[in-house]
Amino acid sequence: MIDHPEKQQALRFFRQLVRVRTFEERVSELFVQGGTAGSMLHLSIGEEAGAVGVMGAMREGDGFTTHHRGHGIFLARGADPKRMMAEIAGKSSGYCRGKGGSMHIADMGLGHLGANAIVGGGISHVVGAGLTYQMKHNGNAAIAFFGDGAMQQGILYESMNLSALWKLPVMFVCINNEYGMGTRLDRASATLEFERRAETFGLRAAEVDGTDVFEVYNRSRNMLEDVRKGQPAFLKVNSYRFHGHARMDKSPYRDQDEEREGRKKDAIAFLRQHIVEEGWYQESECDELVEEVKQEMDEALKYAQQSSNPSPEEIYDDVFDPETDNPVSVDFRIRQALHYSQG
Amino acid sequence: MAETTYREALRLALTESMRSDPSIIILGEEVGKYGGAYGVTKGMLEEFGDARIRDTPISEEVIVGAAVGAAMTGLRPVAELMYIDFVTLAMDQLVNQAAKIRYMFGGQIGVPMVLRSQGGTGRSGAAQHSQSLEAWMMHTPGLHLAMPSTVTDAYHLLKHSLTLNDPVVFLEHKGLYTLKGTLEPDKALPWGKAEVRRQGGDCTLVSYSRMIHLCMDAAETLSKEGISVEVIDLRTLHPLDMQTVSESVSRTGRAMVVTEDCLTAGVSAELSARIMEEAFDFLEEPVVRLSGEDIPIPVSPQLEQGSVPGVERIMSTVKMLLRR
Numbered sequence: 001m002i003d004h005p006e007k008q009q010a011l012r013f014f015r016q017l018v019r020v021r022t023f024e025e026r027v028s029e030l031f032v033q034g035g036t037a038g039s040m041l042h043l044s045i046g047e048e049a050g051a052v053g054v055m056g057a058m059r060e061g062d063g064f065t066t067h068h069r070g071h072g073i074f075l076a077r078g079a080d081p082k083r084m085m086a087e088i089a090g091k092s093s094g095y096c097r098g099k100g101g102s103m104h105i106a107d108m109g110l111g112h113l114g115a116n117a118i119v120g121g122g123i124s125h126v127v128g129a130g131l132t133y134q135m136k137h138n139g140n141a142a143i144a145f146f147g148d149g150a151m152q153q154g155i156l157y158e159s160m161n162l163s164a165l166w167k168l169p170v171m172f173v174c175i176n177n178e179y180g181m182g183t184r185l186d187r188a189s190a191t192l193e194f195e196r197r198a199e200t201f202g203l204r205a206a207e208v209d210g211t212d213v214f215e216v217y218n219r220s221r222n223m224l225e226d227v228r229k230g231q232p233a234f235l236k237v238n239s240y241r242f243h244g245h246a247r248m249d250k251s252p253y254r255d256q257d258e259e260r261e262g263r264k265k266d267a268i269a270f271l272r273q274h275i276v277e278e279g280w281y282q283e284s285e286c287d288e289l290v291e292e293v294k295q296e297m298d299e300a301l302k303y304a305q306q307s308s309n310p311s312p313e314e315i316y317d318d319v320f321d322p323e324t325d326n327p328v329s330v331d332f333r334i335r336q337a338l339h340y341s342q343g
Numbered sequence: 344m345a346e347t348t349y350r351e352a353l354r355l356a357l358t359e360s361m362r363s364d365p366s367i368i369i370l371g372e373e374v375g376k377y378g379g380a381y382g383v384t385k386g387m388l389e390e391f392g393d394a395r396i397r398d399t400p401i402s403e404e405v406i407v408g409a410a411v412g413a414a415m416t417g418l419r420p421v422a423e424l425m426y427i428d429f430v431t432l433a434m435d436q437l438v439n440q441a442a443k444i445r446y447m448f449g450g451q452i453g454v455p456m457v458l459r460s461q462g463g464t465g466r467s468g469a470a471q472h473s474q475s476l477e478a479w480m481m482h483t484p485g486l487h488l489a490m491p492s493t494v495t496d497a498y499h500l501l502k503h504s505l506t507l508n509d510p511v512v513f514l515e516h517k518g519l520y521t522l523k524g525t526l527e528p529d530k531a532l533p534w535g536k537a538e539v540r541r542q543g544g545d546c547t548l549v550s551y552s553r554m555i556h557l558c559m560d561a562a563e564t565l566s567k568e569g570i571s572v573e574v575i576d577l578r579t580l581h582p583l584d585m586q587t588v589s590e591s592v593s594r595t596g597r598a599m600v601v602t603e604d605c606l607t608a609g610v611s612a613e614l615s616a617r618i619m620e621e622a623f624d625f626l627e628e629p630v631v632r633l634s635g636e637d638i639p640i641p642v643s644p645q646l647e648q649g650s651v652p653g654v655e656r657i658m659s660t661v662k663m664l665l666r667r
Contacts, residue, residue: 124404
């Protein structure tokens with residue numbers, strides 16, 4: 001019997017959603033053990049459907065940038081969780097050889113033009129990528145992912161305007177999780193109809209329910225068809241940040257009732273229910289899938305823990321093209337000034 | 344070769360580079376139809392068309408940010424900021440993005456873009472159109488920084504900038520666009536090499552961009568008084584050719600740094616420290632720094648002139664240094 005295509009897709013999405021959440025849970029464990037590099041770790045639990053739905057609609061060759069809460073987006077793109085986890089741990093086997101970490105992970109092979117730790121910092125890069133794609137007529141699209149915090153940054157509007165003016169194959173995706181660090185959106189933004197802002201600049205715009213991965217996917221796919229023809233678009237994916245801003249943030253600025261209600265906006269729970277109700281999987285089969293993913297992410301965690309640290313002299317690598325330039329160490333300067341010989 | 348101007352030499356460098364490298368595009372305010380606020384890109388729209396010569400809105404941050412994204416995906420953009428003073432609006436893209444992407448991403452990719460702009464005094468542009476902000480760029484690891492003083496350097500440094508795989512901040516001087524000179528097409532020095540513009544034995548003047556011409560004028564006049572001044576044109580501030588400087592100071596024993604940017608924590612501070620570190624044994628006197636005053640640039644031409652070094656000040660300071 002041939003499986004219903006919707007079933008296939010549902011199971012694929014379910015696995016991806018579970019992978020994102022499980023990855024975040026493992027990386028959170030790594031943090032608590034002191035195994036992540038850096039004091040900051042931003043989890044995307046509660047925002048999985050935005051990552052998986054939009055990525056499902058993207059094609060090979062498309063470029064994208066993400067924000068500081070972008071693990072799930074990169075994972076949904078096909079990233080290797082081992083190399084991701086290693087990068088977040090600051091290890092040399094990571095995507096950026098331990099130079100970037102959670103907030104600067106990138107992979108040119110998968111079109112990941114970089115996660116960015118400046119709110120809105122990566123948005124304008126997709127304008128440039130879109131320009132490249134337009135000039136090369138390669139049919140690719142460039143997608144910027146960012147949070148609701150970036151909706152109040154000026155660069156977003158410079159980017160929207162130029163994309164529409166130049167008819168670039170660019171899509172802006174706002175994963176709205178209701179909070180910019182500890183400030184709820186309604187305390188940061190005078191208006192909340194973000195689609196209207198985008199429409200003002202000549203973009204196609206829509207708002208979707210971030211608990212429904214199919215809705216995210218279908219709307220993205222539909223938009224991207226026009227994006228590739230030079231009609232830039234804006235998509236707002238409404239979700240809720242289940243946890244604090246960073247791993248150690250206990251969210252004292254929001255009340256427990258709100259959190260309890262917010263965490264009911266769970267794309268994974270909804271899709272699982274749907275899959276079971278349709279009879280595509282039994283509960284036990286769902287559990288098996290979850291178990292498989294846990295094993296995958298356990299292995300990624302172990303891989304990161306067992307990977308080696310970069311060697312100290314690598315700090316001078318990759319500031320410039322090694323063919324043209326390399327920084328000189330402070331120690332060298334001191335020894336040169338004092339005529340100290342090596343040793 | 345016939346005489347040409349600094350402006351024409353820049354245009355020639357851009358034009359030749361664009362003819363041989365189809366990935367080069369130019370984007371910025373008024374670069375196309377208007378021909379550039381200072382006329383550098385005049386006529387290029389007609390040759391290359393509006394896909395490659397792109398007029399932008401007045402949105403400095405996305406001009407630089409789009410250049411970063413384009414550079415990461417296969418183009419080689421030349422982003423023009425009309426005045427370097429406007430780089431404040433694009434500092435995130437220049438400093439946090441362009442300069443750091445190669446490093447943050449573990450060497451996966453460089454950002455081969457050129458940020459062209461111009462700075463300096465001389466046209467009564469006042470406080471927001473006359474600054475010399477090169478110290479900010481020099482203080483940012485990951486950026487090349489070129490500041491040509493001559494027609495020949497304008498041409499070669501810009502052509503070379505368009506072959507590098509990392510971001511180059513290319514700073515012209517608004518007072519040099521009409522400078523005439525003979526363009527020497529074969530005189531391409533290596534990237535990062537300083538040039539001794541005038542040889543002398545009594546002291547070394549270290550400078551770059553427009554101040555080179557003032558130093559040369561001062562040196563010429565001083566030579567008639569029997570004072571022999573060596574003038575070194577750094578050409579690029581990153582890379583910084585301290586070898587040429589140290590070699591000179593080892594002969595003259597006296598060094599004076601002349602810059603148009605303001606004194607405190609400016610380029611002259613770095614140069615002075617480097618000379619002290621690398622040529623301490625040869626110094627007869629402390630390194631002297633003649634730089635712009637620590638003030639915003641005023642509009643009155645008389646006040647503006649007083650805010651940056653002039654030929655007379657250079658001469659009198661050299662004499663102080665030489666105890667004459």
